Amino acid sequence: MILPFENSLSKAFFANPFRSKNDFDLYREQNGSFVWRLYGVYQLQHYLFFSLDYNRSPRDRNFLFDESTNRFYATGKISADSTNAFLPVLSGSIQYSDGDYLYTSASSSTMFQNRDNNQAKNPEYKPAIKQYFEKGTRTDNPVIIQLKPKNKIG
16 A cells, blocks of 8 residues: 555655664654555455554544445445444544455443434434433443445445
C-alpha cells in the first residue's frame, strides 16, 4: 500500500539521532500526520479493512478499501440507521474475521447511550437486543458486533 506523501516518513527521519524514547515521542508528536503503523488488516470478499496509527481522532483511523472500485471509505463515518435500530455499527476497528463475518465491539455504555439518544426514532429491536436492554446495565461487558458487508456499497 502506498500512502500519500504527507503521511509518509521523510528521509530526515532516518537521519535523526534519537537519543531516547522521549526524543522519539517528541518527534512523533511534532509530526502527527505521519502514519506510524498499519494494523487490524482484514480482507473479506473484495473489501480490505484496516486501521492507521497516526495523530487523528480514533473515529478517523479506520478505513475500508473496495478493491472492485479502488475507493477508500472512512468507516468511522458510517452512521447507524433504522436497519440496525440506530445502534453502533463500527465504533472502532475490526477486531477479528472468521472468513465469513467481521467482528468488532461496542461498550455497554455506548449501547445504552445510543438507545437513549434515539428513542424518539422508535427503533425496532430484535428480541435478543430487547432482552439485553431490559436486563443489562451500562457497566456490563462490551457487546460483540458481527458484520457481513454487502457485495456493493451504495
